[in-house]
């Protein structure tokens with residue numbers, strides 16, 4: 001069962017121990033996450049919100065004639081990761097300089113350094129989520145980040161809404177203490193973002209508590225790659241949810257190859273030169289190359305298994321799986337997986 005609002009507890013704040021490295025480390029060990037109110041620069045995030053939503057309005061996602069910062073979605077427009085029309089707009093936003101440089105803010109670098117006690121860097125691949133209202137079948141399901149981002153279990157995800165994010169707008173919920181499972185749980189096909197989810201009996205067996213909050217702008221949730229989490233559905237009438245989930249890693253740790261590429265480059269070709277085309281400074285272009293990170297190949301086993309499950313389900317008439325396969329065929333018609341998917345859909 002997906003947790004309902006009644007059994008969600010409030011996230012526990014850690015502003016009291018900011019700057020205290022050993023307290024941060026022991027609390028992370030206990031909770032599997034750290035949550036800070038107003039950690040990041042609110043004015044900077046407001047400006048980022050204005051810029052990102054202005055691009056979305058120019059691309060037809062935000063209602064014409066409204067103030068883009070209100071985030072009112074254009075009626076009738078809905079898409080998500082995996083859809084070509086999503087990636088087209090997403091990659092326009094991906095060109096935004098502030099979107100990338102915000103991950104290098106002093107406060108974020110210091111906080112992740114204090115949490116791990118090691119020299120850290122933001123991973124090259126920055127991530128934004130642009131979530132349409134009432135499109136809840138595609139909400140990010142229950143998962144651990146390792147299946148997507150790999151590298152090491154110590155990588156930190158830093159999730160922050162770009163704007164206030166009350167519960168109904170669909171922020172993140174975490175299963176407190178779930179990092180202590182110490183391994184990657186089985187993930188299965190899901191129609192939700194990322195396409196992989198943990199089955200309820202597997203996390204229910206842990207007997208742990210889900211937590212979330214009404215997020216305000218600047219609030220930041222930080223957790224390692226084994227912490228189980230999910231997004232709540234965006235059940236607002238007409239508002240888009242905009243958030244960042246950037247990853248940080250120790251400089252001496254390996255990075256999975258795909259994390260050195262722009263996000264969703266695997267869905268539509270998009271490179272760093274296009275990302276940087278309109279920037280007015282070189283400071284954060286290719287910054288990671290100087291760090292000489294050890295690059296390791298992506299482990300495809302998680303996504304391949306999800307694909308095989310989707311095929312099996314679609315063969316048995318599961319509509320969500322069929323939708324997933326159809327989306328894949330549309331996106332990348334010339335791949336081996338698309339060939340398999342086409343055959344199944346034709347039956």
Ligand SMILES: O=C(O)CCC(=O)C(=O)O
Pocket residue numbers: 127129139140145157159172193229230231243245
């Ligand atoms: O924002 C979302 O919907 C998903 C975020 C998430 O799970 C992640 O980035 O790890």
Ligand SMILES: [Fe+2]
Pocket residue numbers: 143144145229
């Ligand atoms: Fe995640």
